[in-house]
Amino acid sequence: MNSKILMIVGDYGEDLEIYFPFQALTLLGFQVDAVCPQKKKQDKVKTAVHDFRDGDQTYMESRGHDFTINADFPQDPSQYAGLVLPGGRAPEYLRLHDEVLVVVEHFLKEKKPIVAVCHGIQLLTAVGGLEGKKLTCYPACKFEVTKQGGVYEKVGYDEVVVDGNIVTSPAWPGHANAFREFVKLLGVTITHK
Known part of the structure; x- marks a missing residue:
């Protein structure tokens, strides 16, 4: 199993939507590369x-936080085996970078697992190719x-929609459900003894 995950972040991305997936996926043994165009390691x-409220x-x-x-x-x-697209305000300007669109398009065309939370969907809509997808x-x-x-699906903030290789959720309250589905797409099964 390829254990490398790419997460695209930017200034004023949502705090929980960045920290939760980074820490949770790392806990599960994935190497999560958090990247931002025009910024370096x-x-x-x-x-x-x-x-x-x-x-x-x-x-x-x-x-x-920083x-x-x-x-x-x-x-x-x-x-990379999968792509994480957090929300917040970052996606509205991240989609202006051609290198970001090239990466997102790669994951869509190759049908690799993608999880987009909240405004993270803006990186998918900037690329297109979503015809008929439930999101x-x-x-x-x-x-x-x-x-x-x-096809927009109205669900609760703690719910998710899965269509093929794409997992979407309206906001951070859906993290547990969204990332449970995302890791399933990555081939991970979590069991309790």
């Missing part, structure tokens, strides 16, 4: 914390999904 990205029309944002990039942006994405995301991004021919 040991550079940092700033994260943001998004919280949901009853009655608010959208999430509230505050400054999170997260250290642990690898340079790959020239060859074929070395979910933060509700504000649903129009990007439908404009690319995807």
